[in-house]
Amino acid sequence: MALILFNKPYGVLCQFSPEPNGPPRQTLADFIEHPGIYPAGRLDHDSEGLVLLTDDGRLQARITDPRFKLAKTYLVQVEGDPDDAALEPLRRGLMLKDGPTLPADVRRIDPPALWPRDPPVRFRKSVPDCWLELTIREGRNRQVRRMTAAAGLPTLRLLRWRIGEWTLEGLAPGEWRAGVTARA
Known part of the structure; x- marks a missing residue:
């Protein structure tokens, strides 16, 4: 059994073959180059981090199936300067077009020491931004981006840091390492 932890760079498709007409x-x-492996879940091309x-x-299935509620932690740069009250809708769960979300664990954090993104996030002097650590236990399409937008905090940069016990610690963008599958 193989398990690979990969730090997906910004702009990379989370699949092995290119889009036919894209x-x-x-x-x-x-x-x-490791035959016979497949991603357990996806990250959009404009998101970075752990796959x-x-x-x-x-x-x-254990990693991706929502019934197992495996925690996924993201570092999210958002537009705005939210206080605790502004984060409360994320903590309670939000109604999205495809139904209600489960409550998320969310807190403000200091800007993390990350690699530069290429292209860089657009900076605007008149619009503040901040970083959040946000943990969800489901995995709908573009869920974190849709949740922050519904809370009035559009996502500028999104990086998945942790899935269950596995983290991105020590992996630069584009690097991978074999993982341990003792616990999922």
């Missing part, structure tokens, strides 16, 4: 973009195949890949269907 613009040319890098894919997982540009970084990982787990495995050749074990049961582990893949």
Whole structure:
């Protein structure tokens, strides 16, 4: 059984083959040569961070199936300067077009020491921004971005830092390492 932890760079498609009619973009195949593995979940091309890949269907299901409620932690740069009251809708759960979300754990954090993003996030002097650490236990399409937008805090940069016990610690963008599958 293989488990790979990969730090997906901004702009990379979370799949091994390119989009047939889309613009040319890098894919997982540009970084990982390990036959028979597949991503357990996805990150959009404009999101960065931890992607787990495995050749074990049961582990893949345990990581991605919402009924297991595996925690996924994101570092999110948002537009705005929210206080605790502004974060409360995220903590309670929000109504999105596809239904209510589960409550998220969220807190403000100091700007993390991350690599520069290419292209950089657009900076506007007249609009404040801040960083949040946000943990969800489900994984809908673009969920974190939709949740922050619904709370009036549009996402500027999104990086998945942790999935369950696995973290991005020590992995630069585009790097991968074998992981341990003792606990999911």
